[in-house]
Amino acid sequence: EPEVTQTPSHQVTQMGQEVILRCVPISNHLYFYWYRQILGQKVEFLVSFYNNEISEKSEIFDDQFSVERPDGSNFTLKIRSTKLEDSAMYFCASSGQGIAETQYFGPGTRLLVL
Amino acid sequence: KQEVTQIPAALSVPEGENLVLNCSFTDSAIYNLQWFRQDPGKGLTSLLLIQSSQREQTSGRLNASLDKSSGRSTLYIAASQPGDSATYLCAVLGGSYIPTFGRGTSLIVHP
Numbered sequence: 001e002p003e004v005t006q007t008p009s010h011q012v013t014q015m016g017q018e019v020i021l022r023c024v025p026i027s028n029h030l031y032f033y034w035y036r037q038i039l040g041q042k043v044e045f046l047v048s049f050y051n052n053e054i055s056e057k058s059e060i061f062d063d064q065f066s067v068e069r070p071d072g073s074n075f076t077l078k079i080r081s082t083k084l085e086d087s088a089m090y091f092c093a094s095s096g097q098g099i100a101e102t103q104y105f106g107p108g109t110r111l112l113v114l
Numbered sequence: 115k116q117e118v119t120q121i122p123a124a125l126s127v128p129e130g131e132n133l134v135l136n137c138s139f140t141d142s143a144i145y146n147l148q149w150f151r152q153d154p155g156k157g158l159t160s161l162l163l164i165q166s167s168q169r170e171q172t173s174g175r176l177n178a179s180l181d182k183s184s185g186r187s188t189l190y191i192a193a194s195q196p197g198d199s200a201t202y203l204c205a206v207l208g209g210s211y212i213p214t215f216g217r218g219t220s221l222i223v224h225p
Contacts, residue, residue: 004157033213043158043203043215056211091157099211100145100165105158 002026004106006092012112013082021077021109023092032075033093033103034067036060043091048099049075055099082113116141116208120216127223133191135219137204140185145211147187149178150203152218158203162189194223 005024013019025032034046048055049067066078075094079086089108095101117140127133137147146165150158162171162178164187170179177190187204201218208214 042217043205045213045215048211058212093158100207102148102160102163103213104160105150107157110155 004092004094004104006090006106006109008109009107010110010112012114015084015113016081019079019082019111021079021090021092021111023075023077023106024073025075025092025094026096026104027073029094029096029104031055031095031099031101032067032069033095034077035091035093035105036088037091037108038085038088046077050099079111082111084113087111087113116144116206116214118204118206118214118216120202120204120219122219123217124220125222127194127221129194129196129223129225131194131223133194133221135189135191135202135221137187137189137216138185139187139206139214141208142182142185143209144182145207145209147178147180148205148207148213149176149187149189150205152201152203154201161202194221196223196225198223 007022032049037043046061047057064080068076091108092106093103095103119138121136148163149161164171164180175192180187199222201220203218205213205215
């Protein structure tokens, strides 16, 4: 069964460093998403992406964040200058032909900023 | 701003019980509501998606209902099993196309 994959599973970085989190959505899906979950907190929406551009973004998704679909399969989240409070689990998700369809989540990348 | 609340926050039951998990939301202008399961340290697994025009969805031992006008959804788990132990999350997709999640219900089913 097709699934969303994410790499790396864990990343440790120093404050101020740039990180890139990678995702491979399900191959025929058109909508892509990033979420984060700080330990013990709710899952929070960051951004949705469709047709090579951002569809929606939350207040969390400020100028430190960017997303890209560099090729036909990968979808990346870049954090330019990480802060301690960026430590969280980051989930990628994708959905099929419409934004109101079922979203399928990847296993997540656990980011720790020291 | 949409707020999603899940009750109870935690639940511990013996195997075999039928369970009801509750989700409420403040803004009834939604496109859909999705129930997920999250195992510790893992990603989210979609269980059921109910579109705003639907009243319920069923998958195996799971049944989810939606009452949009009152801002409520319930997830019914029949004949619970230890393998059902996980955190159950509901998420609503509102008019802004931004999903809002609840904090979840942490379920333990003991043998």
